[in-house]
Amino acid sequence: MKSDENKISIIDAGFTVEGMVVGKGRLVIKGTVKGSVNGDNVVIAEQGAVYADAHATAITIGGIFDGQIEVEKELTVLSTGKCSGQVKCKDLVVEAGGILNASVVCVSSKH
DSSP states (O other): OOOGGGOEEEEOTTOEEEEEEEOSSEEEESSEEEEEEEEEEEEEOTTOEEEEEEEEEEEEESSEEEEEEEESSEEEEOTTOEEEEEEEESEEEEOTTOEEEEEEEEOOSOO
C-alpha cells in the first residue's frame, strides 16, 4: 500500500478549480485555482496560476501565486515563478529571475 507522500494529483492545464482544494501527497497545478489550497507538497507549474490562501508543508512556485501563503518548511520560487501577497514560511529560496513581491515573514522552528 502506498503512503500518502507517494500520491500525486494534477490539476491540468485548461482546468479551473474554484473553491477548496485539500489533499495529501504531491499536488501539481498546471491549471488555475481560485479559493484555498491545503496540502503536503504543492507545485505550481510554469503554466499554473493560484489565486488563493494556501497552507502546505512545502510549496514550489514556477507559475503565478497571488494570495496568503503559509509554508511549514520550504517555499521555493523558481526562475519562472511570480509570488505576490503575504508569505509566512520557515525557509525561503528565490532562484535568479524569480519574482517575489510579497510581505514575507520567515519563522524559526524554535518558537
